[in-house]
Amino acid sequence: MSLFIAAGLLLGALVLAYVFAPLMRRRPAVGTALVAAGLAVTAGLYVLVGTPDALDPARRETPRTLDAAIQRLEQELRRDPKQVEGWRLLADAYLANDRPADAARALARAVELQPRNPDLLAQAAEARALARPDRRFDTEALDMLRRALEMDPAHQRAAWFLGVAQRQAGQPADAARTWEALLSRVDESTGAALRAQIQSARADAGLPPLADAPAAKAAGAIRVTVDIAPDLRSRLPAGATVFVIARAPAGPPMPVAVERVKLADLPATVELDDADAAMPTRRLSQVGRVEVIARASATGNANAAAGDLESEPVPAEPGAKITLRIGHVRR
Numbered sequence: 001m002s003l004f005i006a007a008g009l010l011l012g013a014l015v016l017a018y019v020f021a022p023l024m025r026r027r028p029a030v031g032t033a034l035v036a037a038g039l040a041v042t043a044g045l046y047v048l049v050g051t052p053d054a055l056d057p058a059r060r061e062t063p064r065t066l067d068a069a070i071q072r073l074e075q076e077l078r079r080d081p082k083q084v085e086g087w088r089l090l091a092d093a094y095l096a097n098d099r100p101a102d103a104a105r106a107l108a109r110a111v112e113l114q115p116r117n118p119d120l121l122a123q124a125a126e127a128r129a130l131a132r133p134d135r136r137f138d139t140e141a142l143d144m145l146r147r148a149l150e151m152d153p154a155h156q157r158a159a160w161f162l163g164v165a166q167r168q169a170g171q172p173a174d175a176a177r178t179w180e181a182l183l184s185r186v187d188e189s190t191g192a193a194l195r196a197q198i199q200s201a202r203a204d205a206g207l208p209p210l211a212d213a214p215a216a217k218a219a220g221a222i223r224v225t226v227d228i229a230p231d232l233r234s235r236l237p238a239g240a241t242v243f244v245i246a247r248a249p250a251g252p253p254m255p256v257a258v259e260r261v262k263l264a265d266l267p268a269t270v271e272l273d274d275a276d277a278a279m280p281t282r283r284l285s286q287v288g289r290v291e292v293i294a295r296a297s298a299t300g301n302a303n304a305a306a307g308d309l310e311s312e313p314v315p316a317e318p319g320a321k322i323t324l325r326i327g328h329v330r331r
């Protein structure tokens with residue numbers, strides 16, 4: 001490594017000498033001093049912000065075992081503990097190595113760095129449950145799931161785990177309602193497995209079986225067509241999430257119903273109904289008249305934030321057909 005540094009300094013000296021050549025011819029002492037100062041600054045910056053260890057062949061070698069990879073990740077995170085993705089990757093490695101308690105601790109560190117990331121919160125809650133001998137979601141894990149759903153009411157993973165936690169707590173009716181709100185957001189094969197869990201929970205709660213696609217529910221849906229102004233489309237990446245949100249005009253900010261589409265898919269048409277309830281205890285059919293808004297999120301969260309692209313809210317009732325145009329940037 002010392003040979004490399006020496007060669008680098010020599011190259012730097014040659015470059016600086018060439019740059020300051022006119023000055024060195026006129027004022028040799030000043031020119032030489034500037035070259036020396038330039039080399040000193042370059043070397044100092046490299047020591048302060050460079051990564052000399054990266055030149056070590058041992059650090060460039062690909063880990064041959066999972067244990068070696070974990071060791072490398074741990075070393076890197078000790079050097080720079082603010083790498084959220086590093087903590088997530090380490091947690092995945094711990095789980096693959098059958099170390100769920102370590103995975104839970106790694107994800108807790110990631111949540112400390114990004115406390116408003118619903119994906120992280122759901123993953124950390126799951127890890128806490130896996131780390132317990134009884135595989136149950138404790139109070140802190142439940143809090144993580146609820147925070148994730150507050151930020152993203154349509155978050156599938158958080159909703160699924162919340163239902164699991166409710167079943168564990170002896171609340172099958174609550175679990176059934178939580179999962180029923182999830183049915184319209186999953187694919188057909190996942191929906192079949194989820195429906196079986198819902199039927200089991202409803203049976204435990206003494207509730208009748210879930211009916212198949214009731215026509216009355218579809219009739220009460222609000223059909224929403226969403227588009228975006230052409231000059232705004234390029235402000236966010238094509239994969240950005242667009243939330244179509246129905247909320248009570250004079251009620252709490254929590255959405256009554258929410259659907260998600262990708263920015264790249266606009267214009268798009270979605271239907272908001274009881275299956276899109278953000279909370280199982282508060283549904284569109286119970287609220288009646290709502291206002292509907294479309295928001296392209298800069299953060300990936302359903303909560304409004306500066307930089308989001310929004311439409312104007314439009315009042316609607318179940319059964320209505322409306323059009324929303326995303327036309328301004330939220331300040």
